[in-house]
Amino acid sequence: MKLENEIDRIFMTDAPSSDFSKELESLWYDYKGNWDMAHNIVQNLSSQNAAWVHAYLHRKEGDIWNAQYWYSRAGKQFLEMDFEAEFESIAMQLIADNQKK
Numbered sequence: 001m002k003l004e005n006e007i008d009r010i011f012m013t014d015a016p017s018s019d020f021s022k023e024l025e026s027l028w029y030d031y032k033g034n035w036d037m038a039h040n041i042v043q044n045l046s047s048q049n050a051a052w053v054h055a056y057l058h059r060k061e062g063d064i065w066n067a068q069y070w071y072s073r074a075g076k077q078f079l080e081m082d083f084e085a086e087f088e089s090i091a092m093q094l095i096a097d098n099q100k101k
Contacts, residue, residue, distance in 0.1 A: 021097065024098050026039075027090060042054050049090075052090055055078075059078075
């Protein structure tokens with residue numbers, strides 16, 4: 001299954017799957033418009049993917065300094081890319097990692 005189709009399938013659900021990683025669950029809540037829940041889930045995780053989601057969330061809220069810190073922790077460069085494009089990049093990475101479990 002193509003990852004793009006998987007993105008649509010995963011994020012159009014009414015609830016996050018119990019099979020989701022915490023990072024993917026966080027991104028699911030952001031997709032549904034619940035920034036606070038997304039942030040609460042990811043803020044205490046220590047993986048590089050969690051740092052990437054955390055960075056994205058802070059950039060989205062406009063907290064650039066905090067976002068830059070988390071991009072650094074994620075090993076990613078701060079890029080002012082379209083939010084949708086970054087969401088898709090993160091989602092594709094998290095979905096691929098989740099499928100490896």
